[in-house]
Amino acid sequence: MKWPAALRLSPQLTPYVLLSPFVGLFLVFGMFPLAFSLYLAFQSWEPTAGLSAMHFVALDNFAFALQDEWFWKSLKNTAWLAVASGVPQHLVAIPLAVFIHTSFKRWRNAVVGAYFLPYITSTVAIAIMFSSLFSTDYGLVNQGLIALFGAAPIDWLGAPENIKPAIAMIVFWRYVGFNVVLYLAALQTIPGDLYEAATMDGAGRLQQFFHITLPSLKPMIFFGVTLSVIGGLQLFEEPFILTGGRGGSDQSGMTTAIYLYRMAFDFNDFGAASAMSWLLFVVVVVLTWLTNRAFKSKS
Numbered sequence: 001m002k003w004p005a006a007l008r009l010s011p012q013l014t015p016y017v018l019l020s021p022f023v024g025l026f027l028v029f030g031m032f033p034l035a036f037s038l039y040l041a042f043q044s045w046e047p048t049a050g051l052s053a054m055h056f057v058a059l060d061n062f063a064f065a066l067q068d069e070w071f072w073k074s075l076k077n078t079a080w081l082a083v084a085s086g087v088p089q090h091l092v093a094i095p096l097a098v099f100i101h102t103s104f105k106r107w108r109n110a111v112v113g114a115y116f117l118p119y120i121t122s123t124v125a126i127a128i129m130f131s132s133l134f135s136t137d138y139g140l141v142n143q144g145l146i147a148l149f150g151a152a153p154i155d156w157l158g159a160p161e162n163i164k165p166a167i168a169m170i171v172f173w174r175y176v177g178f179n180v181v182l183y184l185a186a187l188q189t190i191p192g193d194l195y196e197a198a199t200m201d202g203a204g205r206l207q208q209f210f211h212i213t214l215p216s217l218k219p220m221i222f223f224g225v226t227l228s229v230i231g232g233l234q235l236f237e238e239p240f241i242l243t244g245g246r247g248g249s250d251q252s253g254m255t256t257a258i259y260l261y262r263m264a265f266d267f268n269d270f271g272a273a274s275a276m277s278w279l280l281f282v283v284v285v286v287l288t289w290l291t292n293r294a295f296k297s298k299s
Contacts, residue, residue: 040274047270061275071276073251074259075283080164081239081255082232085171090224092172093179098213100180101187112184115177127241130170131157157242160250167239167253174238175231179224186220187213222295229291233284236261256280 041061045054065071096115104111118126133139134156142153156166190213198208214221236257239247245262247254254262256276264273 037274037277040270041278043271045270046268048268057271061271062279064272065276065279068272070251070254070259071256074247074254074256075280077164077247077251077253078233078235078255078257081168081171081235082229084164084168085175086225086228086232088172089176089179089228090221093176093224094183094214094217094221096176097180097183097187098209101184112177112181115180117177118174119178121174123237124241126170126174127238130166131242134166158249160248160252163243163248163253167242170238170242171232171235175228179228182220182224183217186217190216218295222291225295226288226291229287230284233280233287 042056042058043054044057044060045051100108100111133141136142136153136155136158139156141156145151145154154162156162194212194216195208198212203211234257235255239253239255240258240261242248243253243258245258247258247262257280260273260276260280263276264270
């Protein structure tokens, strides 16, 4: 079937027409909220009063954020959780990926799928499961500690000093499988000839790991660490559900993303929330740049 000449598109125009649905959706749901949040960062606005209630306050929102003790505490909590959950992810994922790559042949996909399953599982389901596991009286975690060490029950989700370690363990459990998949994909690109030559030269497995595997994995390590930095600084779902959206006792589990949410929807201060979100964006950019510099300096 031939289209009428009036409905035919020229070869020069066709790509733009095909891209227009994506561009339109990106502008409406991507760029507009981003630009509007930047505009709000310089406004004082309570949404219940309508758009006409906005008034320009210059840098007052940023000054308020920088002087807000809760904002700085949320940044410290976020940094603690990002380090405590992110660093072990890679320290475990790299040797685990090497073990799966060398030890499993036929059942490799099934093993990788089992490790990847927590990453695609619903966050709500994970939070409910771990709320039960970390229960003070009947949780399996405390029961295991009592059986092994005779320790007293630990109030994981109630005591301020225990909230962050509990959240870090959950984040680690959920995302370590994702990093295993990344490193396993990178391992499959390393030529086997390198290991054969190293074996003929008398290099053991440990020497091969440090002199062949790790240098070859460096680009993927940089990619994985960058994702961990960005994701860790935007941590929201796990601590939000586990602490009931309030950050837990003494705000010990309140991340910056949770505080932004509370500032906007609990305190109705969208201007300050927008300013804090852009300050968080600056922190993410700086740490990502530092990560890039750190990996470049070692290359």
